[in-house]
Amino acid sequence: MYPPRFDYYRAASVQEAVQLLQAHPEAKVLAGGHSLLPMMKLRLAAPPVLVDIGRIEELRGIQDLGDRLRIGALTTHWELERSDILARKCPLIPEAAAQIGDRQVRHRGTIGGNLVHADPGSDLPAVILALDGTLHLAGPNGTRQVAARDFFLDLMTTAVQPGEILTAVEVPVLGERTGTAYLKFEHPASGYAVCGAAAIVTLNADGTVAQARLCFNGITSTPFNAQNVTDALVGHTPDDATIEGVVDQHLHVGDPMGDVFASGAYRVELAKVFAKRALKQARDRAQA
Amino acid sequence: MGVPIRVEVNGRVYEHTVEPRLLLVHYLRDVLGLTGTKVGCDTSQCGACTVLMNGLAVKSCTVLAVQADGAQITTIEGLAKDGELHPLQQAFWENHGLQCGYCTPGMILAAYDLLQENPNPTEEEVRHGLEGNLCRCTGYHNIVKAVLDAAQRMREG
Ligand SMILES: Cc1cc2nc3c(=O)[nH]c(=O)nc-3n(C[C@H](O)[C@H](O)[C@H](O)COP(=O)(O)OP(=O)(O)OC[C@H]3O[C@@H](n4cnc5c(N)ncnc54)[C@H](O)[C@@H]3O)c2cc1C
Ligand code: FES
Ligand code: FES
Numbered sequence: 001m002y003p004p005r006f007d008y009y010r011a012a013s014v015q016e017a018v019q020l021l022q023a024h025p026e027a028k029v030l031a032g033g034h035s036l037l038p039m040m041k042l043r044l045a046a047p048p049v050l051v052d053i054g055r056i057e058e059l060r061g062i063q064d065l066g067d068r069l070r071i072g073a074l075t076t077h078w079e080l081e082r083s084d085i086l087a088r089k090c091p092l093i094p095e096a097a098a099q100i101g102d103r104q105v106r107h108r109g110t111i112g113g114n115l116v117h118a119d120p121g122s123d124l125p126a127v128i129l130a131l132d133g134t135l136h137l138a139g140p141n142g143t144r145q146v147a148a149r150d151f152f153l154d155l156m157t158t159a160v161q162p163g164e165i166l167t168a169v170e171v172p173v174l175g176e177r178t179g180t181a182y183l184k185f186e187h188p189a190s191g192y193a194v195c196g197a198a199a200i201v202t203l204n205a206d207g208t209v210a211q212a213r214l215c216f217n218g219i220t221s222t223p224f225n226a227q228n229v230t231d232a233l234v235g236h237t238p239d240d241a242t243i244e245g246v247v248d249q250h251l252h253v254g255d256p257m258g259d260v261f262a263s264g265a266y267r268v269e270l271a272k273v274f275a276k277r278a279l280k281q282a283r284d285r286a287q288a
Numbered sequence: 289m290g291v292p293i294r295v296e297v298n299g300r301v302y303e304h305t306v307e308p309r310l311l312l313v314h315y316l317r318d319v320l321g322l323t324g325t326k327v328g329c330d331t332s333q334c335g336a337c338t339v340l341m342n343g344l345a346v347k348s349c350t351v352l353a354v355q356a357d358g359a360q361i362t363t364i365e366g367l368a369k370d371g372e373l374h375p376l377q378q379a380f381w382e383n384h385g386l387q388c389g390y391c392t393p394g395m396i397l398a399a400y401d402l403l404q405e406n407p408n409p410t411e412e413e414v415r416h417g418l419e420g421n422l423c424r425c426t427g428y429h430n431i432v433k434a435v436l437d438a439a440q441r442m443r444e445g
Contacts, residue, residue, distance in 0.1 A: 105420065
């Protein structure tokens with residue numbers, strides 16, 4: 001299967017990529033190609049022009065900026081998985097990246113492509129939402145920043161406007177006594193998340209919950225922030241019974257997705273199970 | 289539109305002008321005649337088309353030839369040296385790690401990539417490392433056995 005015909009331009013810099021997108025309004029950006037090329041081969045997408053950003057050096061790599069980390073959009077899942085900086089300062093991202101697809105896919109797929117593609121079964125969207133990340137975009141009118149909570153608009157639709165590219169993702173460095181966990185129930189054939197839960201728990205010195213975040217992939221069309229659950233946890237000692245009770249009482253999923261493999265009701269059940277497991281694991285890690 | 293590319297495959301440099309939509313797997317098979325690399329699913333799932341690109345295993349049905357411009361590629365044809373099978377090839381043979389052989393080139397290159405990173409994997413790690421490669425006939429048991437055997441041969445040099 002060949003993809004449909006297209007013209008190909010390779011950008012050497014962000015500036016050139018933005019110019020190429022301006023000159024070719026029908027163009028699509030090509031990063032790792034591991035969502036776009038399969039779609040083109042199946043004729044689900046047929047862009048007449050591809051702008052390859054895969055060699056733009058300034059879009060690569062992970063930087064420690066003190067209170068936050070900056071991850072270039074072209075950083076591959078494989079690089080996320082192996083980054084020393086992330087392992088020390090933001091282990092939630094490598095934990096999720098390691099669960100994406102298989103090693104061949106992780107060698108090519110990029111964090112930017114994963115977030116902009118915004119497949120509801122992708123693993124990184126809920127992680128970046130849970131971390132309260134910021135997405136950096138470059139376009140014809142310069143650069144702008146979008147908070148993760150404003151980035152995912154609908155199924156495979158984000159705040160990235162035509163002509164813009166995602167250049168980097170920034171996440172805050174988490175404080176002391178914080179633990180994180182990403183747990184996933186994967187589709188047995190595709191490997192995508194039927195339900196993926198990202199949890200962050202920060203404890204006070206007395207062991208009660210100071211702050212928490214719990215976000216899901218897979219159960220709704222955009223990553224779902226279970227704010228009710230985490231609000232109800234704050235101030236409590238997070239023993240198993242408390243976590244289970246709070247999840248059972250407060251996890252309400254408005255509009256769950258269903259398909260032939262997993263109905264909406266089943267995904268909500270999965271979300272409860274994975275919420276409990278992820279919160280307990282994050283708590284254990286916060287205590288360690 | 290034709291795009292010039294320069295690719296090093298199994299140590300030999302090739303230069304061609306290709307259509308942008310040409311997939312790496314078709315470049316290898318149809319332009320270079322290296323038909324060891326197989327097309328199985330053609331939908332990025334099965335791993336039959338796995339080759340090494342700059343040392344890392346990739347599914348060549350999901351990489352454009354133009355994306356491989358400037359890269360070093362290793363295919364199954366590049367593993368044997370001076371008529372001697374690579375330890376992975378020898379171990380697949382001796383452990384009955386193949387029946388029809390269709391998945392084998394991809395399996396071997398994915399295993400090669402895994403062993404480069406982890407020369408002494410557990411059985412579990414081999415199974416996990418090969419999750420991107422499907423075999424429809426041998427069953428994974430002997431494939432895993434072959435990879436563990438090859439790992440030992442390679443460690444003993
Ligand atoms: C077999 C297989 C299994 C997979 N399993 C999983 C899984 O379990 N979990 C998971 O999360 N993902 C999975 N994926 C998807 C994989 O993570 C993709 O690589 C990723 O979603 C897209 O990244 P990419 O770099 O390949 O993007 P591309 O395919 O190049 O691009 C995807 C989309 O994003 C746009 N885009 C890309 N980068 C930018 C940018 N910087 N700025 C603006 N637009 C951009 C493109 O125009 C395109 O629309 C799987 C893929 C395959 C083939
Ligand atoms: S042919 Fe490429 S993954 Fe199956
Ligand atoms: S040996 Fe036939 S598919 Fe694996």
